[in-house]
Amino acid sequence: MADNAETSAVPDKPIQVKLVLLGEAAVGKSSIVLRFVSNEFQANKEPTIGAAFLTQKCRLEDRVLRYEIWDTAGQERFHSLAPMYYRNAQAAVVVYDVTKATSLEKAKSWVKELQRQANPNIVIALAGNKVDLVTASSAAGASGAAASNGDDDEDEADDATATPGEDAGEAENPEGLRQVPKDEAQAYATEAGLLFFETSAKTGEGIVEIFTEIAKKIPIDHILNGRGGASRSAAAGAAAADAVNLQNNAPKGKSPCSC
């Protein structure tokens, strides 16, 4: 903190934000990070042992945010190690798999744990991953996914599915895989005060948004000054929101954050 306070005068020195990813095994935590950090996707990613550590810089207004991402192991027995990683975290992404109802339950229990045990100001985002598996052809099935993510969603939906021919045949199947309705998760997120996204690490859908929105919501002045009134940081966050230098629709392009 002391170090950060010194550097607040120098805008180019990045502001460090510790972020932790939590969620059930094999919901795609590591893949989300990989997509965000290097804009890649690996089908067979080795399971995370303990936790992996990655960083990614983002430019926000005139400041540079440096995300320090702790990507934790999902298997239940690694649970007791988690506090080591979410200690002092300013942000958390809790991931579930939209095709697996139990993974949302697990996510809820993580949220509960974070709200009780972690840093009281922690910004939590809930991410329903693997939405590519349930996104049917753009016209019919994308109703859920398209609703909130803006105008670029139609393109995403096309990217998510392999071939148009298959789409037609399985127009109903993809939605059938879905076990967590978007409304339900959204309602829960609102109630618990979380940011909410449906994402696909495979296509890149919604990934950057998570980190952008978190960046907006994080009380940066608070981090910088180590104190700072709540109202002031809220105002700063709101002001920063419009000026975030991240492009929402760049999943195919270069890494979204200029490093």
Next chain:
Amino acid sequence: MEINAVLTLQHQEDSFAGKLYLFPPFLCFVSLDRKSVRFTIPLSTIRRVERLNSRAGVFALSLVLWHGMKMIVQLTSMRSTAEAFCDRLRDGLKVQLQLGQMKQVKPFAKTLYSETLCGDSLPAEKSKDGETSPLVDVGATAAAAKMGVEDADDGGEYHRGLGSEFKFPGDAKKLREASKIKLWTAYLRAHGRHLTLARYPQCTRLIQVGLPNRLRGEMWETLSGSLYLRFANPDVYQSILKEHDGKTSMSTEEIEKDLNRSLPEYAAYQSEKGISSLRRVLTAYSWKNPELGYCQAMNILTAAILIYMSEEQAFWLLEVLCDRLLPGYYSPSMHGTLLDQRVFEALVQRCLPLIHEHFTSVDVQLSVASLPWFLSLFINSMPLIFAFRVIDCFFAMGPKVLFQVGIIIAILKINGEKLLEIQDDGAFIHLMRDYFASLGDSAHPNSSDPRVKNITNFQELLLVAFREFSVITDETIISERKRFRAGVTSTLESFSKRAAIRNLKFTGRFSKDQCGAIYDLLFKAIWEEPPRGTGVTGSVDSTGRPETRISMNTFKQFLCYVASWARNELVVSNGFQQRIQRDVVDHALINRLFYSWDYSSKGALSLQDIVMGLEGVMFNDLMSNIEWFFKLHDKDKDGSLSKDEVLQLSESLLFIFRNEPGDAYLGAVSRFMTNAFEYGDSLLEKGDDATGDPEEAPTNQPYLTLPTFRMVVLADEILESFFDSDLSASFRFDEPAAPLPDEPTGLLGGLMSTILTKENKNLFNRVADEIGKTIGKHQVDQRPAIGKLGKELALQEPKPRETLLTPRQRSASSGAAPSASSPEPSTLSSQSLPNVSQLSLSERTPVPPVTPLIPTTIVMERQTFAIDAAKDDDEEEDSMYAIGGDDDVMDEVDAFLEAHDSGLTDAQKAEAQGEARIRSFGAASDIFLV
């Protein structure tokens, strides 16, 4: 049996003094320094034992092993010991021969690559045992295999890993495979191989430069000891697979998720062959050890070792890893992992205080980086070829290697003082990652001497690790583990407690602390009385987390802690100590509670069920308590009790009141019954006049409704007060100001606190009771569940309120009531014989010890149930203090002890008599305990 010995191998000049151990079926040797020379050979590999012509005072044996190697052991202990040792050895060998183990050796050896290496050189010596050509054959097939002939089904084929087909990692030339193999061949020929390998200092050196790929799997087996398991358990692996073929479990599902993500960059794991090998080994192990199941990291480890060894070899190596080398690392709680992280941090603190200090000051935890190193033995941290070399040393030298290597990483970095510059976790991890990536680089890139320049970072790492940190021994690790074990366990416990409480969906009016108290008592009960039966195991909650559920037996134990009426509480005083003994009781009421709390109808209760159940009664007021009790007995939930149920309800009340002093409660219950039946009958008559005689109504007919029940209860002062507050108050989590200190005081109390285990405590209590009985100081008193009524109150019958029946009703039902209620008082009164005499006394304790030698003196003869005597007892007690009855007690104790001393040995007696009385007292008790 162990014996001092000097070992010499044939054709070797060095001799080593050490100890020879015989643990059938193994013969082991360890040199005196505990590291130079070691071997562990199965007796079944010994083919001939000869007593050598002894010169004066020399007693030497020559052992010939199955492949002809000869070793000489000179037994340097006393001659009689040496001869006894020989006898044992002979017996052990005979047993092995009878078991047919001797015949197992040769086929087993065929599974090992070292036979191929050394086999063809020893035929001449073989013939001595009548074993001639087979070995040559083995050599031939193996040679054929070497040339690329694939014939995995050949029985004579040695076991091999995926590497022989998919290539081993690293460049064989760079790794100097050929010269390593040559060195090892020479070593194995001279010092025995696999089952009979003798580890000489040279062996360790050879291991430290890295095992050759083809021999690696076998050497891992041999060095870790898993070879002996595989030798002793032929076919187990295959039969586990066969037995569980097609079955699935939680573990197999988890394994399936990770199969495609285990060393995916290695060619074999992009093919079905590699994947299915991995699947078989992991699932077989999860079936073998279902409690452990499968933990991520095991997939990476297994994938790595399968490169060098066959499935069966890997299976047994996994067993040794999980069970012995990395105990608790992969268990569901991962306590071993956490423990070793603590140990690691402590070692860093000791060996590298500067770094530790710095890390503390910038709040960086070592484990954020080191945890994966330990869990996956560096396999996913270092480049594979280096990780395997660490693993070579790990199997050869044990877990200390991880600590040495782990620490070393820190020390190497200190050279550049980079570690002291880092400010946060991230920088630390990056530093480590960069360092691992540079392991293959030269450690001295600027050196002009090419030989120095060729030293890689990795070589330097090992060098420093073993040279400078040899102070870290296995003993260090063991003692450090011991030091931190309790701390880690309690951390884990409080963690799972927090999680369990946090995950409660409903806590009602309970505070967090109260839920914590319920949790504690629940687990205390589980510890005391492990749940059994269906619905208990394999339960998972809605998030897939394993859930603890308890069955009826554990519930009774739990309720015994929580509800004062659900236990028999005995106050035992025996002249030395006074203690409260709580016994579990059994009654239909408890079963009723169990089933009414089993909200998900699983036949077993979860923490959530219990919290909800308790919440439903502990905060009740008068009316809701009455309703609660009513519903508890309304089995068919039809809103009214049948006659049977009214009787059961009364029995429940009597059960709750069974230990209350005086007849007041008994009277209340019998009045309750009288009234209940009076009302019930009158209502029944009024309701259906047509049916005629109410007595003939079936006993399972609706009979008493809630409003009527309420009215009847309220008609009685005692019952009203019971439902108003006593019922709710009878559930308590904390031990409210225990009338007797749970920890015994005084002399024996001190002794008692040193007797830690429960069994010892029970034994001790028994002994103390016996002494108490002998000297007439033993007495046991029941404590009441409610204990609200003092004696004064108990003695006088509270006046029943006027019956609420109108005169008309009373006259109408007068005929029916007596017949139903009359038997009750006579049959039930015996159950609740109150035992009030010591009540007030026990509540007034703790009695201060009068002299340090006499812990608690409550000197009274065993009392019969004399209600009237209560007052007198108090006086008597007081008078005993006054006139110094203590001396009498002590005299009696002494007399008793003297009687016992006569049975002691002289030494014990001398000790007992020579010391102060305190000592003699302790000594005598010790003897009882033994």
